[in-house]
Amino acid sequence: MSSQIQAQDRVLDIAEHISPRGIKFWHVEDKSLPIITMHFAFKGAGSINDPMGKIGLGQLVSNTIDEGAAERDANAFQEALQDHAIDLSFGNNRDNFTGKIKTLKRHSDLAFELLRDAIHVPRFDGEAVNRMRQANIMRVKSSLAKPDWLAARLMNDVYFGDHPYALNSGGTISGLNAITADDMRQFVTRNFVRETLRIATAGDMSADDMGEVIDNVFADLPLGEPAPTFDEVVPPTQSIKKAFKTNSPQSVVLMTWPTFTKDDPDYYALRVMNHLLGGGGFSSYLMDEIREKKGLTYGIYSNPDFMDYSNMIMIQSAMEPQNIAAMTSAIETILNDMKANPTDESLLSDAKNYLMGSLPLRFSTTLSLSGAAIRMQLDGRPIDALDQWNNNIMAVDVDDVMRVANRVFTSVNPTVTIIAGAIPDDGEFELVEELNGIK
């Protein structure tokens, strides 16, 4: 397509380095702007580890860790960030505890001093812990007015069943209330270790200088142990349809099927198949049929979701309840067609051209460079994975797409269908009176 896919050219100049004190990191040097970014993660330290009774621990740590460290109390710490336009934030998903920082080069000494302090000597002062606790509880309560949040909550609960992924990674009200500053300190001691640390950096700094910075921030962490492992999610074996009723005029609809892992040889064929199905916006079958031709919805999308212990593909949309049956039958027709018939060659070629040609468009900000590099490490990809992307996509043919459609959609009925909002009166859905994972 365009010049950047020539074999010798690299999509991103990501290089692996080892800091003087032995920490591995991936760096994309880019001097076009005086900006430096860093993404890091403690792999396996996500909310999957939240203790029963203290659901929300990882979330609360991620919110409070930048509310005061070392000599700076919460206000002094936040002011140091604000006054120097340093964007520092921590995150917590089911699998990993993460952080990222963006700073101007000329404030980078201060930025990385603040990061070092937050990681090594967070204060967890009572005032700050309580303030963040309240903010999280209010966030959970505010979410109850959002149909898409309610649908996702119910989907997680039903699809993941008795696996810890089913728990509310943002915390429950009782869990958030039970967490103490000591719990948070123990979380830091247990999880902030070099064994699970992954680092990716980008921007206006040489790899040598970055190695010094990384040593200063991270090298004094204990070596530690690998994170605990968990069983794979076992998806429900029979098709489940559940609904949570609100007084919205529409229903948010989520449909989920299990799929294979991101290490499967069919991974790239799955990306192509998903683009054709519902990943490609207006060029996808779902959008074309259900929005463009039928006018049933403002949007309908499909996305694969790969986690450490679960792999699934989800279709999501929102529409008035009387149209759910029409949408469901249109989806069945599309899936049956994808399973039985080869995709039109020109549509396949358009899909592949998009997936290849759009690659550089994903890397237009400094944060996107370090973001891509951390994602690749967490996914266990080799450092040249982006450079292989185009060859892998190019190799997908109509047979691959058809095979993957058959592998994923063994049944065109979703494993779990959730609706939240208005409920159709055809009795198709089992009504859930109260959601788990809130109180």
Place this chain on the structure above:
Amino acid sequence: MVSNTVAFCADNKIYNAKSITLPNAMQVVVVENPRTPAVTHMVWYRIGGADEIQGESGLAHYLEHLMFKGTDLVAPGDFSKKVKSWGGNDNAFTSWDFTAYFQTVPKDKLESVMIMEADRMRGLNFADADALTERDVVVQERRQRTDSNPSAQLGEAMRAALFPNHPYSRPIIGWDNELQLLNPTAARAFYKKYYAPKNAVLVVSGDVDAKDVFEQAAIIYGKIENEGALGRPKWSSVPRVYGEVIVAHKHESIEQPQWRKLYRAPGVGQDYKKSLTLAIADNIIGGSTGRLYQSLVVDKQLASSAGLHYSGIGVADGTVSVGVTPLDGITMEQISNAVENVLSDVAQNGVTEDEVKKSIAKLQDESVYERDSLTGPAMMLGYQLISGLELDKIEGWANELEQVTVQDVQDVVNDYLVSDASNYHAVTGHLLPKDK
């Protein structure tokens, strides 16, 4: 703090954009950014929701959807499909002041998207049946974004009360009763009247040479004529409204109350200096270390969040919005008083020299981030040009901040943001659980 003010060079331009105006009055602006072999191409029309006539609310946004429904050269739905097949993404959005269309594509496809965008500037030709199906889609968009979202419902009602007799009072998506009646004929008429080069600004940002883009634009857009097109109609101004307006929205999905207040304030197109001052006031009063958060959340422990935000980019009035999440057992009145106390304190006692200096330094630092994106500069430049700012004002924004004084900040709060102010126009909103 000394280091903060030194590094920002006096002649520093935020985007370093280059601009020409074609003979048909279409402005072309280019930001060269060679970082990625890609380009964002955006056409902004100085026509939006505020230009609809009474009874046709939502028409500008409906037309935005219909712009994808085909011309003589491009079949219905094919615009986005072609862009995707080139490895690009495209979309469009409508506001009160403008309607904008953009594509981000590999740089060798710039000419192709230019040709397609120019084609639909005067050559839109959609079928009635497609337009009626699309109206169903827009109705579903309203159902999803507003009718299923109590917070958006409150926002819609507050805005309607804040801008009486002014087109900013209308929801961009349209009032539900009028949205159902929009039709292909009205959309065609609106299109013919306003979609023309003299109402358009092209912004291109990415791995391009400005000279080449100007040449391409002159050939592709320069040949389009303005025949029969009108400029933006004159809007009414907002009258003085008596009484304190409180919109209380009780909804059965609400478990967590919220307190909000929306103030009218000068927009960049109305008063550039005041808009700079309000940006600094926003930083001192709003924000995670701002006075509002410190007072309501940290010191008085009345709320779990409290923020203030100035939105001033626009042709007519901007807004200052305050949002507070009260803790359990705290009344709306307590919040209202506490917010008023913070603002009155600024109005009476002013802010410190240090607060203003730090805010200027921070906003200047952040302006460096503006270039750290492909699409961002095209968005910000287009938005500000449509608001009536000249390019040099946009480029010099961060430098101009240094003109703002402690007294300016006190004055702007005293004039607009306290309830006995001379220019006080505000609406309070309460988002509340339904009585059980």
